[in-house]
Amino acid sequence: MIRIDPRVAAALRRRAERGRPVCAYVYDLTVLRDQVRRLREALPSWCEVYYAIKANADPAVVRAVAPLVDGFEVASLGELRQVREATGGLGAPPRAVFSGPGKTDADIEGALRSGIELLNVEGTTELHRVQWIAERLGVRVPVALRVNPGHRVLSGSHLMGGTPSQFGIEEAQLPGAVASVGTLPALDLRGLHFHAASNNLHADAHARYVEWCLRVIAEVEAEHGVRLPILDVGGGLGVDYRRGPGFDLRDFGRRLGELPPPNGRRVVLEPGRYLAAGCGYYAAEVLDLKRNHGQYFAVVRGGIHHFRLPSTPHAGEHGHPFAVVPVEAWDYPFPRPQVEGAPVTVAGELCTPRDVLARDTWVDRLRGGDIVVFPLAGAYGWEISHHDFLAHPHPDRIVLDD
Numbered sequence: 531m532i533r534i535d536p537r538v539a540a541a542l543r544r545r546a547e548r549g550r551p552v553c554a555y556v557y558d559l560t561v562l563r564d565q566v567r568r569l570r571e572a573l574p575s576w577c578e579v580y581y582a583i584k585a586n587a588d589p590a591v592v593r594a595v596a597p598l599v600d601g602f603e604v605a606s607l608g609e610l611r612q613v614r615e616a617t618g619g620l621g622a623p624p625r626a627v628f629s630g631p632g633k634t635d636a637d638i639e640g641a642l643r644s645g646i647e648l649l650n651v652e653g654t655t656e657l658h659r660v661q662w663i664a665e666r667l668g669v670r671v672p673v674a675l676r677v678n679p680g681h682r683v684l685s686g687s688h689l690m691g692g693t694p695s696q697f698g699i700e701e702a703q704l705p706g707a708v709a710s711v712g713t714l715p716a717l718d719l720r721g722l723h724f725h726a727a728s729n730n731l732h733a734d735a736h737a738r739y740v741e742w743c744l745r746v747i748a749e750v751e752a753e754h755g756v757r758l759p760i761l762d763v764g765g766g767l768g769v770d771y772r773r774g775p776g777f778d779l780r781d782f783g784r785r786l787g788e789l790p791p792p793n794g795r796r797v798v799l800e801p802g803r804y805l806a807a808g809c810g811y812y813a814a815e816v817l818d819l820k821r822n823h824g825q826y827f828a829v830v831r832g833g834i835h836h837f838r839l840p841s842t843p844h845a846g847e848h849g850h851p852f853a854v855v856p857v858e859a860w861d862y863p864f865p866r867p868q869v870e871g872a873p874v875t876v877a878g879e880l881c882t883p884r885d886v887l888a889r890d891t892w893v894d895r896l897r898g899g900d901i902v903v904f905p906l907a908g909a910y911g912w913e914i915s916h917h918d919f920l921a922h923p924h925p926d927r928i929v930l931d932d
């Protein structure tokens with residue numbers, strides 16, 4: 531069994547006193563800020579950090595991160611709006627790079643009108659679409675070409691590049707794309723964008739990947755006689771949900787520090803998971819505990835419609851780890867169900883056998899009315915879930931900030 535921060539347990543017990551059953555996301559902004567600072571301190575000064583808001587767009591999270599990062603990575607007009615709304619009143623709007631496949635005319639026009647810093651373009655048709663819209667608006671657009679590497683440059687739980695995918699321009703087609711930009715006068719080619727994998731746990735491989743990206747951009751410059759001042763290497767720094775040694779940040783920083791400084795080039799990292807995962811917890815109260823076909827099941831007020839992460843390939847076969855916050859009050863006239871010293875599968879309230887948050891996980895004791903708490907839920911937790919399937923109430927949101 532794992533332990534969680536006593537402040538989080540206390541906040542959940544307080545919530546239980548105010549109303550049951552408990553179902554909540556808890557975001558700890560101190561943990562979040564510390565993690566952003568840790569990353570920044572480990573990286574050489576020539577690295578910039580943009581937060582990929584898709585990992586967690588909660589306004590409190592975005593506001594807490596804003597003063598500590600160089601900008602944001604957004605992949606839709608909705609995300610751009612979320613950044614602007616959450617940071618309104620904090621000074622000048624933060625810098626934003628706009629990425630993502632399948633940009634519509636409206637996305638591109640909206641992004642250009644909102645003064646984004648850089649548009650990461652995913653394909654040749656999109657280049658022409660941006661030219662067509664920019665010409666109509668009478669603006670010049672700073673663009674970067676997203677490259678899908680010709681070989682496997684990174685591993686991770688989600689591969690986007692170095693493999694056939696909908697992302698980016700295949701490396702072999704890059705010379706043609708660079709030449710195309712030269713014929714599109716409204717486009718100002720500023721750099722290259724790479725985001726090859728998400729959730730890579732190997733710091734040495736990530737450093738080698740950044741080194742490779744630096745080499746590619748220098749080669750493109752030399753071959754085409756262009757100056758590309760921005761290298762955006764994407765996100766992808768991993769989180770070990772099984773509580774193993776995880777991504778070795780110091781090693782990553784040290785290896786990057788050994789590379790020659792990139793000669794005035796801006797090198798942008800746009801992590802999401804690595805910054806936000808640790809600050810979040812998903813908590814759900816046990817409504818029922820039963821034995822079915824020889825196995826124990828705990829059914830909670832909540833499930834994968836709030837917290838879909840456990841059903842993604844991120845944490846190995848047993849899924850996401852959890853802790854139990856015991857709640858002593860049991861105000862019912864009927865017996866309290868209980869399991870002691872046994873593996874339990876934690877399932878949600880949806881009418882599908884896929885609504886499983888953790889499978890066959892050992893508990894010392896679990897009772898109806900206790901709260902199961904999933905740590906490392908701050909990235910791709912609420913954001914990737916299908917909230918309204920079965921129309922259950924959404925979870926509460928508890929923000930700790932001290």
Ligand SMILES: Cc1ncc(COP(=O)(O)O)c(C=O)c1O
Binds near residue numbers: 728800
């Ligand atoms: C273009 C882009 N940048 C950054 C990220 C953030 O990735 P991660 O959360 O793995 O750091 C993503 C995630 O999908 C992405 O698509």
